[in-house]
Amino acid sequence: METAKFLYPGKPLQSVQGPKDRLQVVTRRPSLTRSKAETEPETRLWKVCAKAVSPRLSRFERIAFLLFVASALVALAFCFSESFHLFNSGALDKTVRVVLTR
Numbered sequence: 001m002e003t004a005k006f007l008y009p010g011k012p013l014q015s016v017q018g019p020k021d022r023l024q025v026v027t028r029r030p031s032l033t034r035s036k037a038e039t040e041p042e043t044r045l046w047k048v049c050a051k052a053v054s055p056r057l058s059r060f061e062r063i064a065f066l067l068f069v070a071s072a073l074v075a076l077a078f079c080f081s082e083s084f085h086l087f088n089s090g091a092l093d094k095t096v097r098v099v100l101t102r
Helices: 019-027 045-052 055-089 091-101
Strands: none
Touching (some): 055 091
């Protein structure tokens, strides 16, 4: 019963670099004083976006965001009001009793 076939190459694989380049890499000593690459100062994404967007559009976005927050707060207040009325009216208690008696 044969389970696996192994393929042995005829000659060893050679690297892309020549033997001279490989020898230099091996004999190079680690340098403790490596030159640091100069980097540009990091620019934050919000700063880039603030420069790209016009002030008129920014004002519109702020107004839209405030309207969204206001509508979310009104909806949250309405939900708390309705749940308060539900618990105080006894409707939830009656519903649970009807469901459990079936």
